[in-house]
Amino acid sequence: MVSTRLFGPLSILSSTLLILTTINPIAVAADATTTTTTTTKPTKLVNDVCNRTSNYTFCVSTLYMDPRTPTTDDYGLAFITFGMTYLNATGTQDIIAKFLKTTKESQKLQLLETCRRDYDKAVSALEMAYGDLNSETFFELADLAGNASAAAKDCQNAFKDARDRPLTARNRGLKDLCEICVVVSKLFTGGF
Numbered sequence: 001m002v003s004t005r006l007f008g009p010l011s012i013l014s015s016t017l018l019i020l021t022t023i024n025p026i027a028v029a030a031d032a033t034t035t036t037t038t039t040t041k042p043t044k045l046v047n048d049v050c051n052r053t054s055n056y057t058f059c060v061s062t063l064y065m066d067p068r069t070p071t072t073d074d075y076g077l078a079f080i081t082f083g084m085t086y087l088n089a090t091g092t093q094d095i096i097a098k099f100l101k102t103t104k105e106s107q108k109l110q111l112l113e114t115c116r117r118d119y120d121k122a123v124s125a126l127e128m129a130y131g132d133l134n135s136e137t138f139f140e141l142a143d144l145a146g147n148a149s150a151a152a153k154d155c156q157n158a159f160k161d162a163r164d165r166p167l168t169a170r171n172r173g174l175k176d177l178c179e180i181c182v183v184v185s186k187l188f189t190g191g192f
């Protein structure tokens, strides 16, 4: 089952992050310092991947947020990248759910409903990608990352005439992460 494989590693990842952030702020600060230093010298793999994205700096610093990145291979980097992207999308799902509870204005509610559906699609696509990775099936990874990115774009589009666009940063975040996922996918399918 995809979901068992998926939520095992991911929930370990999220609780590790939570523990690090809540219990040990000093370690996190030290990590952050190390990260800044390390990002000036990314591994060849990270350099090659990030050099194919539109924002090299963003790509390197994002990948180095995961402590496994400096020692990982292609396959590990795919788990790191898709895992992060999945967590980013589910984080936004939670925010949308909160907004839906607190918003009264009916027009804004409609737009948020659109985004809720978009993010449901994005999360399913990323879950499918994670399942594919577990079974070493690579051919549709790039399309699935593209589907998640398209969902972020659709959500952003829904708000284009609205006064207030509460999900702009989140949508951009998912789109940027998906771009890294697409490049990483090509490590396995050629075209790299």
Ligand SMILES: *[C@@H]1O[C@H](CO)[C@@H](O)[C@H](O)[C@H]1NC(C)=O
Residues within 6 Å of the ligand: 047, 048, 051
């Ligand atoms: C990035 O890619 C370009 C061509 O796509 C290449 O000329 C350049 O050397 C690469 N830079 C690094 C740091 O790998």
Ligand SMILES: *[C@@H]1O[C@H](CO)[C@@H](O)[C@H](O)[C@H]1NC(C)=O
Residues within 6 Å of the ligand: 055, 057, 058
């Ligand atoms: C690239 O990413 C960095 C770090 O996230 C950000 O500060 C910068 O504005 C981005 N550049 C572009 C052109 O988006």
Ligand SMILES: *[C@@H]1O[C@H](CO)[C@@H](O)[C@H](O)[C@H]1NC(C)=O
Residues within 6 Å of the ligand: 143, 144, 146, 147
């Ligand atoms: C996902 O992307 C592929 C290729 O771009 C496309 O054919 C497919 O319709 C998309 N699926 C969904 C659910 O959007």
Ligand SMILES: *[C@@H]1O[C@H](CO)[C@@H](O)[C@H](O)[C@H]1NC(C)=O
Residues within 6 Å of the ligand: 087, 088, 089, 091, 092, 169, 170, 172, 173, 174
């Ligand atoms: C997702 O990405 C956005 C933009 O980079 C960032 O602000 C946000 O903190 C990320 N969320 C999660 C849950 O990782």
